[in-house]
Amino acid sequence: MAAFDDIAFDNHERVVFCHDAETGLKAIIAIHSTALGPAAGGTRLWSYDSDDDALHDVLRLSQGMSYKNAMAGLKFGGGKAVMIRTPDFKPSDALFERYAGFIEQLNGDYVTAEDVGMKVEYMDMIARKTKYVAGVSQQEGKAGGDPSPKTSYGIFKGIEAAVQFKLGHDTVKDLTIAVQGVGNVGYHLCSFLKKAGAKLLVADIDEARVNRVVDEFGATAVELDELLSQEVDVVAPCALGAILNEWSIPALNASIIAGGANNQLKTPEDGQRLHDAGILYAPDYVINGGGIINVASEYYGDLTDDETWDRIAEIGPRLTGIFEESISSDRPTNVVADEQARSIIAAA
Numbered sequence: 367m368a369a370f371d372d373i374a375f376d377n378h379e380r381v382v383f384c385h386d387a388e389t390g391l392k393a394i395i396a397i398h399s400t401a402l403g404p405a406a407g408g409t410r411l412w413s414y415d416s417d418d419d420a421l422h423d424v425l426r427l428s429q430g431m432s433y434k435n436a437m438a439g440l441k442f443g444g445g446k447a448v449m450i451r452t453p454d455f456k457p458s459d460a461l462f463e464r465y466a467g468f469i470e471q472l473n474g475d476y477v478t479a480e481d482v483g484m485k486v487e488y489m490d491m492i493a494r495k496t497k498y499v500a501g502v503s504q505q506e507g508k509a510g511g512d513p514s515p516k517t518s519y520g521i522f523k524g525i526e527a528a529v530q531f532k533l534g535h536d537t538v539k540d541l542t543i544a545v546q547g548v549g550n551v552g553y554h555l556c557s558f559l560k561k562a563g564a565k566l567l568v569a570d571i572d573e574a575r576v577n578r579v580v581d582e583f584g585a586t587a588v589e590l591d592e593l594l595s596q597e598v599d600v601v602a603p604c605a606l607g608a609i610l611n612e613w614s615i616p617a618l619n620a621s622i623i624a625g626g627a628n629n630q631l632k633t634p635e636d637g638q639r640l641h642d643a644g645i646l647y648a649p650d651y652v653i654n655g656g657g658i659i660n661v662a663s664e665y666y667g668d669l670t671d672d673e674t675w676d677r678i679a680e681i682g683p684r685l686t687g688i689f690e691e692s693i694s695s696d697r698p699t700n701v702v703a704d705e706q707a708r709s710i711i712a713a714a
Contacts (some may be wrong), residue, residue, distance in 0.1 A: 373646065374425035379405075380475070381425070381653035384468040389461040394420055395468065396428035397476055398444040401714040404474055405445025407431035407662060408481025408501070409465075411488075413451040424448045426607070426629050429660070433707035437684065440662045449485065459491050466495035474498050474531065479513065479661045482549075482606075486512050500661040514658035517552035520656025520681040521626045524648050525559070525600055527682035528622045531689045532646040533599065536592045540564030542598040544588070544620070547605025548575045551626045551654075556603060557585050569593040570605070600624055607650075608632040615639045624648035637700035641692070648685050649703040655681055 369381050372598055379400060385391040397405040407428060414420040415565070424446050432444025449465065469492070474604050480489055480501035486712050489501045501513055525543070529535045543559055544567040545552050556566055556579045566585035568575040569592075579585045588596060598617040607629030615636060623630070623645060630650045633638055640647045656678040669677065688706070692699045 369421060369425070372422055372425055374429060376425070376429050378425060378428065380471070380635060381421075382468065386461075386464045388465050389458065390452065390456065391461050391464050392423045392450040392452065393447055393465055393468070394450075395472070395476055396424045396445060397472075397712060398425075398428040398446075399432040400443040400475055401711050402436060402443050403441040404443060404477050405431070406435060406440075406442035406477040406479070406500075406658065406665070407444060407446035408479045408657075408661075409447040409449055409484055409492075410481040411449045411451055411483030412450075417450075420448050420450050430628055430651045432711060433704065434655050434658055435662075436707045436710040437652050437658055437703065438655040439680075440658065440660070441666065442477070442662060446481075447478055449483075450700065457488065461608065462488050462491035463495045466492040466499070469498050470496040473669040477661075479658070479664060495514070496704070500664045502664075511659045512550070514550035515554045515601070515648075516660040516678055517551050517626055517654055517657035518558060519675065520659070520678045521551070521555050521602065521604075521624065521653050522558040522562075523682040524653035524681050524685050525602065525622070525624045527560075527685045528624045528646055528648050529687055532622050537601075539560055541565065541600065542567065543600040543602055544568070544593050544596050545579075545585075545602045545604055546570075546590075546593050546609070546625065547627065548579045548602065549604070551602035552602075553579060555626065556585060560584070567593065567596055567598060568577070581680055590677045603627040603630050603650075610636050610640065610647075612636065612639065615643060615645075618643070618645060620645065622646045622648070624653055625650070626654040628654065631700060634704075636699060637698035641698040646689065647699050649688065649700050650686065651707075652685055652703055653681060684690060 380397040403558035427446035435442040560583040569590040602625035604626040609689040663674040
């Protein structure tokens with residue numbers, strides 16, 4: 367499939383295919399928009415069934431970053447990258463430094479950070495060869511480091527806003543929340559929720575991750591294919607996307623969908639399905655904006671770490687505004703959020 371023919375292309379400004387035979391590097395960098403500033407978004411390290419799948423993923427993620435950065439009020443446009451994990455993939459200094467060379471060639475039009483499959487140590491390797499990177503080892507008192515805890519905190523504040531709006535609860539205490547995916551983001555989210563008194567159901571493809579949150583937070587393990595149908599107050603998708611669709615939505619037994627996964631809706635029409643079912647959906651690129659807020663603070667150096675946490679907490683009121691407009695206009699929350707994001711970008 368050619369990039370222009372992909373349904374997710376959506377007028378991307380630039381798509382760069384990166385290959386280096388010596389290190390085995392295969393990566394795609396997608397720049398959706400630079401209207402608000404340099405295109406910013408993490409690099410995802412993942413195995414794909416085909417190059418077409420990798421291209422489609424990076425295009426969807428890149429567009430989502432444009433909307434996420436706009437809604438968070440950041441001086442960033444939207445971009446994303448995927449590094450393809452082949453069967454013989456071997457992470458090395460040389461590979462990440464070569465990848466950094468491709469980023470450097472873009473002259474600051476793309477700023478990368480950590481995403482699924484990446485680590486702070488990989489970001490440190492990339493930072494040796496380019497300054498257009500965030501998510502490197504944190505310096506005391508400054509924003510930076512692993513963005514997962516801050517992403518999770520934003521999701522937690524978003525869940526609080528959603529349960530207040532939908533259920534009339536001031537806190538998540540005694541509510542039952544199902545977390546799908548307990549990797550870095552899901553794990554830290556479980557920590558915040560447990561401290562606030564929530565009851566947790568969890569599932570993940572990695573049994574060790576599940577055992578960790580069961581042992582540390584008293585969570586109840588559920589089979590992965592059964593989690594979405596559990597009778598709970600909130601479902602928090604924190605794995606990969608497209609899990610809300612015409613088949614999964616009728617099986618939901620939750621009042622709220624609010625989690626960290628990108629592109630949770632398989633199609634925009636699935637937002638309407640949730641709306642019609644009376645399920646409150648927190649648009650993913652709004653609720654999971656904590657990580658990129660941290661990246662912006664690190665990259666621009668304009669906020670301390672404490673100030674960054676405070677700015678992430680604003681995700682809750684931002685979602686409440688979307689929920690209110692959704693009710694008043696009788697339109698799905700994803701439609702409301704998309705319109706707001708596009709308006710911000712167009713104004714720039």
